[in-house]
Amino acid sequence: MASPGDHGCAPPSNSMIGVHRLSIMRGVSCHWWWVCRRTWQLSFTGSYLLQRGHLLRQAYQKHRLGRCLFWLLVDVLMGYAWATLILAHWAPSTQGVQLVLGAMDSVVLYLRRLITWLMDAPAGLKLNSVLSSALGKFFLYHIHLWVTFLHLATPLLSQALSRTMGVLSYLGLMLQISVAQDTFNLVTFHVHCFFTYARRLFLSQTHGLQSLWRLFRGKKYNPLRDRVDTSHHDVDQLFVGTLAFTILLFLYPTTLVYFAVFKVLDLAIVALHWLASGLVQLGLSFQ
Secondary structure, three states: OOOOOOOOOOOOOHHHHHHHHHHHHHHHHHHHHHHHHHHHHHOHHHHHHHHHHHHHHHHHHOOOHHHHHHHHHHHHHHHHHHHHHHHHHHOOOOOHHHHHHHHHHHHHHHHHHHHHHHHOOHHHOOOOHHHHHHHHHHHHHHHHHHHHHHHHHHHHHHHHHHHHHHHHOOOOHHHHHHHHHHHHHHHOHHHHHHHHHHHHHHHHHHHHHHHHHHHHOOEEEEOOOOEEEEOOOOHHHHHHHHHHHHHHHHHHHHHHHHHHHHHHHHHHHHHHHHHHHHHHHHHHHOO
């Protein structure tokens, strides 16, 4: 006979708990597998290998496998020659890893100088000192976190790079370029983060100014009908809107300068990736 506190419900058995835990573990493993697979597809190295495999399958189906293998051999020979030249003259094997890690430190150093310059009076521009100082400290703290991560990951990165640089010399020039792009993405990851933060702040202020400008004109945006309708506002709403508009308007140049600077940096990185991707696609087009 069940006790009054049981309400006729039996406690779950150990088998049910085990099945529930197993389902959770399967869900977590599937999620991480999807994340790793998606990251591999979005990386330049993964994208190149997928394209290479697709070209090999097409060549096999169209009976042009010999031509594809010939250009693959040419790619491997060019990669070996380039890696031999680099390792022999410009970056000996003992300095290859230090070259990459030194590039990371250089990027961090120049970013710190750039942000410190923005916190003062860049190009003689009179920015809002409080907002500029707050944004500068935020970005400098982000750099500090990135440097801490690099210092913790340096032993692992050193071992991985020292082993990878020796293997890459036998894997073709196009694959070397793709790996270099992924390495460059890792080095400049915080630059993308800075641009994302500055862009979000800039767009938020821009949308706020647009909404407040409609307030002064007696209009408001109707998201249901996706249009601007006429609206009536009282004195209190206009007063608060005037204060908010004035604050956002005077802070807007500071946000615009930070957004423009990081946008230029992001465009420079995108241009380098576009150039490297163009070389890879040119190499694949011969097949």
